[in-house]
Amino acid sequence: MTTPASPYKVIGSRPLRPDGVDKVTGRAIYGADVRLPGMLYGKVLRSPHAHARIVAIDVSAALALRGVRAVVTAQDMPTIGDKIADLGESTVNLRYTSNNLLAHDKVLYYGHAVAAVAAENIHIAEEALALIKVEYAVLPHVLDGKAAMAPDAPILLDDLRTNELGKRGDRPTNVAEHFRHQRGDLAKGFAEADVIVERTFHTATVHQGYIEPQNATALWNEDDQVLVWCSTQGAFSVQEQLAELLQIPISRVTVTPTEIGGGFGGKINVYLEPLAALLSRKAGHRPVKLVMTRAEVLAATGPTSGSHIRVKMGARRDGVITAAEAELIYEAGAYPGSPVGAGSGVIFAPYRLDNVQVDGYDVVVNRPKAAAYRAPGGTNAVFAAETVVDELAEKLSLDPIDFRLRNAVREGDRRVDGPEYKRIGFIETLEAARNHPHYTAPLTGKHRGRGVAAGFWFNWGGKSSATATVNADGAVNLIEGSTDIGGSRASIAMQLAETLGIPYEDIRPQVAGTASVGYNDVTGGSRTTFGTGWAVYEVGNKLLAEMRQRAAEYWDAPVESVTVANGVFTHNGDAMTFRELASKLDVPVTASASVHPQSYGPGFGVHIVDVEVDVETGKVSILRYTAAQDVGRAIHPSYVEGQLQGGAAQGIGWALNEEYVYDDQGRLLNASLLDYRMPTALDLPMIDTVLVEVHNPGHPYGVRGVGEVPIVPPAAAVANAIYHAIGVRMTELPMSPARIIAAIEKSRSGLG
Amino acid sequence: MKSKVIVATTINGDDVEFLCEPRQSLLEVLRDVLGLTGAKEGCNNGNCGACNVLLDGVLVNSCLVLGVEAEGRTIETVEGLAAGGELHPLQQKFLEHAALQCGICTPGFLLAAKALLDHNPDPTEGEVRHWLAGNLCRCTGYDKIVRAVLDAADAG
Numbered sequence: 001m002t003t004p005a006s007p008y009k010v011i012g013s014r015p016l017r018p019d020g021v022d023k024v025t026g027r028a029i030y031g032a033d034v035r036l037p038g039m040l041y042g043k044v045l046r047s048p049h050a051h052a053r054i055v056a057i058d059v060s061a062a063l064a065l066r067g068v069r070a071v072v073t074a075q076d077m078p079t080i081g082d083k084i085a086d087l088g089e090s091t092v093n094l095r096y097t098s099n100n101l102l103a104h105d106k107v108l109y110y111g112h113a114v115a116a117v118a119a120e121n122i123h124i125a126e127e128a129l130a131l132i133k134v135e136y137a138v139l140p141h142v143l144d145g146k147a148a149m150a151p152d153a154p155i156l157l158d159d160l161r162t163n164e165l166g167k168r169g170d171r172p173t174n175v176a177e178h179f180r181h182q183r184g185d186l187a188k189g190f191a192e193a194d195v196i197v198e199r200t201f202h203t204a205t206v207h208q209g210y211i212e213p214q215n216a217t218a219l220w221n222e223d224d225q226v227l228v229w230c231s232t233q234g235a236f237s238v239q240e241q242l243a244e245l246l247q248i249p250i251s252r253v254t255v256t257p258t259e260i261g262g263g264f265g266g267k268i269n270v271y272l273e274p275l276a277a278l279l280s281r282k283a284g285h286r287p288v289k290l291v292m293t294r295a296e297v298l299a300a301t302g303p304t305s306g307s308h309i310r311v312k313m314g315a316r317r318d319g320v321i322t323a324a325e326a327e328l329i330y331e332a333g334a335y336p337g338s339p340v341g342a343g344s345g346v347i348f349a350p351y352r353l354d355n356v357q358v359d360g361y362d363v364v365v366n367r368p369k370a371a372a373y374r375a376p377g378g379t380n381a382v383f384a385a386e387t388v389v390d391e392l393a394e395k396l397s398l399d400p401i402d403f404r405l406r407n408a409v410r411e412g413d414r415r416v417d418g419p420e421y422k423r424i425g426f427i428e429t430l431e432a433a434r435n436h437p438h439y440t441a442p443l444t445g446k447h448r449g450r451g452v453a454a455g456f457w458f459n460w461g462g463k464s465s466a467t468a469t470v471n472a473d474g475a476v477n478l479i480e481g482s483t484d485i486g487g488s489r490a491s492i493a494m495q496l497a498e499t500l501g502i503p504y505e506d507i508r509p510q511v512a513g514t515a516s517v518g519y520n521d522v523t524g525g526s527r528t529t530f531g532t533g534w535a536v537y538e539v540g541n542k543l544l545a546e547m548r549q550r551a552a553e554y555w556d557a558p559v560e561s562v563t564v565a566n567g568v569f570t571h572n573g574d575a576m577t578f579r580e581l582a583s584k585l586d587v588p589v590t591a592s593a594s595v596h597p598q599s600y601g602p603g604f605g606v607h608i609v610d611v612e613v614d615v616e617t618g619k620v621s622i623l624r625y626t627a628a629q630d631v632g633r634a635i636h637p638s639y640v641e642g643q644l645q646g647g648a649a650q651g652i653g654w655a656l657n658e659e660y661v662y663d664d665q666g667r668l669l670n671a672s673l674l675d676y677r678m679p680t681a682l683d684l685p686m687i688d689t690v691l692v693e694v695h696n697p698g699h700p701y702g703v704r705g706v707g708e709v710p711i712v713p714p715a716a717a718v719a720n721a722i723y724h725a726i727g728v729r730m731t732e733l734p735m736s737p738a739r740i741i742a743a744i745e746k747s748r749s750g751l752g
Numbered sequence: 753m754k755s756k757v758i759v760a761t762t763i764n765g766d767d768v769e770f771l772c773e774p775r776q777s778l779l780e781v782l783r784d785v786l787g788l789t790g791a792k793e794g795c796n797n798g799n800c801g802a803c804n805v806l807l808d809g810v811l812v813n814s815c816l817v818l819g820v821e822a823e824g825r826t827i828e829t830v831e832g833l834a835a836g837g838e839l840h841p842l843q844q845k846f847l848e849h850a851a852l853q854c855g856i857c858t859p860g861f862l863l864a865a866k867a868l869l870d871h872n873p874d875p876t877e878g879e880v881r882h883w884l885a886g887n888l889c890r891c892t893g894y895d896k897i898v899r900a901v902l903d904a905a906d907a908g
Binding site: 014016017019020021023024025026027028029030032033035122123208209210211212213259260261262263264291293294485486487636638639641642645646647648649650672673674678679680681682684686687 | 773775780783787788789790791792793794795796797799800802829830831833834839843846847848849850852853854855856857858859862877880881882884885886887888889890891892893894895896897898899
């Protein structure tokens with residue numbers, strides 16, 4: 001770890017997480033573990049077609065089955081007008097969300113929900129699904145973004161018009177939006193270049209792959225209070241979506257988040273919560289639990305966009321990039337809203353560019369509606385750009401890290417999509433990667449190669465609230481509203497302990513729901529340790545001010561004469577610890593704070609990977625992996641390392657194996673974890689991390705987000721390593737054995 | 753007509769009798785009939801390992817075992833790992849190494865690792881990775897899990 005001397009006692013240490021014992025003993029309650037008296041079990045009927053008009057639905061036989069208590073279809077949903085909702089990592093039109101929850105007139109993808117059933121047990125609910133008769137008129141479908149842009153492509157949404165550079169089009173289309181970021185003079189920039197590289201890339205649809213399927217338990221009470229328990233990245237976001245989609249006052253909705261078994265952006269949109277609520281109302285106000293199967297998770301939630309990307313870059317012999325151009329076509333799935341906007345901001349973010357243009361296209365296709373996935377849109381974009389950057393460095397005979405250093409952004413530079421960088425740590429991160437022993441370690445052996453790639457993510461601040469109470473024993477109860485997906489109870493509690501000057505073990509954090517704490521945005525956008533950390537810093541300072549006042553009252557002294565440092569209050573030679581003072585309180589001390597900080601700092605990562613390619617089978621093995629990243633300040637270094645390691649592993653899966661495979665009817669063929677192949681322990685080496693601490697001056701403790709950056713570079717790093725191993729540039733993800741063999745054969749035949 | 757069967761078994765050292773339908777999996781019985789929700793359902797077809805339990809000391813995916821097959825057998829679940837008020841060394845090492853992020857896969861990993869160490873108390877890194885290849889974790893990249901298991905082996 002590259003760490004300057006720390007002024008802190010708690011921050012930077014590695015204590016055990018507060019929820020750890022519950023999670024290693026099986027005691028922690030996740031969404032599917034919720035059980036209420038009188039609870040019914042639900043199942044969802046899904047479309048077997050990629051694109052079809054719903055002619056008729058007959059639920060009478062299902063309702064007649066013994067043990068079935070309710071069936072709902074789109075007719076039970078309120079009609080929703082167009083309204084854009086900001087979910088933190090993405091925006092959605094709630095009318096489309098409503099249609100996605102239960103298909104209204106058309107099904108738009110294989111797995112699109114059509115009806116839902118509640119019954120006395122899960123097996124009866126399953127039997128009931130088979131009794132629902134749906135008459136479909138099958139329509140032609142389109143799965144590929146480029147094909148969907150063709151003039152004669154099947155149209156998914158009759159009312160969709162292209163937002164073409166800010167103007168609304170006048171023809172039915174699958175292109176929801178075309179936007180452009182532009183600066184300088186591209187023609188001039190390419191004319192100045194000594195070397196130009198242009199390539200086109202394709203990346204497959206991939207899924208977040210959290211191990212816990214979506215779930216929701218809802219109770220619609222007789223007094224129209226709607227209570228929901230679910231695993232979500234944001235209880236308040238679920239509350240808002242439910243209020244809008246069910247057209248009920250937000251104060252009538254109470255969402256209690258359970259423990260959550262992974263999200264990665266995929267547990268922000270609601271899928272089951274509104275259905276469970278509607279079923280509960282219809283089933284005589286009994287609670288209803290819905291849990292997806294793995295096949296449903298893959299077919300109907302997430303994923304992130306497949307994409308077509310063209311990148312053209314030019315550089316001078318001295319290593320300066322003179323021009324960069326990109327066109328990104330992202331598949332949004334069945335409704336608009338791919339992460340092409342973010343991809344377009346990320347694609348050239350690491351480099352100073354005077355002449356640059358980026359065009360983005362958001363295109364609907366007959367696949368599930370894309371949801372946020374860890375640095376949404378970033379991995380695809382950077383796979384393309386960093387492959388071209390590697391090729392430029394090679395053509396200029398420059399070391400790939402030196403080439404990047406020569407063009408690296410620093411404070412004061414501007415991204416193509418607008419904002420100016422404040423203090424960032426890209427250069428320090430590149431230097432840390434270059435200085436890591438991995439970068440210069442000998443790599444010998446046939447068909448082995450080393451690749452590097454850089455990556456960027458914006459990070460986010462968002463809104464956070466927290467409340468704390470001082471106990472008589474000196475411990476502090478902390479109520480926070482950020483669901484804990486990867487150890488954030490620890491990183492938040494550590495910041496409160498540091499602020500108060502008391503031991504970490506004296507902080508008792510709890511994650512609460514919408515009824516128990518002020519508003520919190522989702523755990524997403526790499527914001528929680530930053531934003532909720534800031535909220536507890538404010539809470540801590542308020543508690544200290546109040547405690548100082550109480551100390552002054554105890555000593556019968558003016559408050560100005562009482563000082564506090566390291567959890568000890570002093571006055572005139574008298575001293576009292578936080579704990580001693582707490583034992584003397586007759587009126588409780590409580591403090592709350594809500595914050596909305598804007599000064600989040602973006603992050604950069606540089607990854608180094610060694611691979612070996614089996615040229616007979618096409619299998620790529622990861623031999624060694626190192627991830628360096630500017631992490632701001634690592635509050636709990638173990639969990640920061642874990643973010644880097646986990647992000648790298650997900651990126652490796654995206655690079656080598658993961659993809660949605662459809663048949664010619666648009667039916668998903670690999671909706672299981674055997675066939676949707678995510679990395680196992682056997683597929684990976686240890687993943688080295690280098691935490692580069694360039695503190696964010698916009699946070700009391702220097703925190704930057706860390707969770708998303710690490711999934712951005714891996715696909716490009718692996719592709720570059722494969723090139724250096726076998727001399728073949730891979731332009732498609734995943735770089736699965738079949739694609740490696742095809743690329744080798746194409747290159748041998750002189751077509752590559 | 754009766755739809756359920758009575759099954760007598762031993763779970764975490766306790767004699768247990770339960771009623772289940774012949775079509776219910778052991779996972780469903782543990783979770784929905786007996787309230788032992790430590791075993792998790794990630795896939796319900798044997799691909800992810802989140803529902804791992806030990807059946808007569810053998811590691812199984814409880815989603816692939818029928819509840820009625822538990823008759824006369826001995827079952828160990830994550831709820832039985834900590835004995836006598838102490839965490840099992842694997843549980844302790846998972847905490848110390850930050851080997852869990854979201855924690856949903858953790859019960860399965862703990863039981864898979866226990867089965868490994870019962871069978872091979874001093875595994876190599878490669879043996880740990882091979883043995884744990886039936887358990888999916890999407891958060892950690894496995895690095896800290898493998899280290900925790902190796903450290904628990906050293907401690908044992």
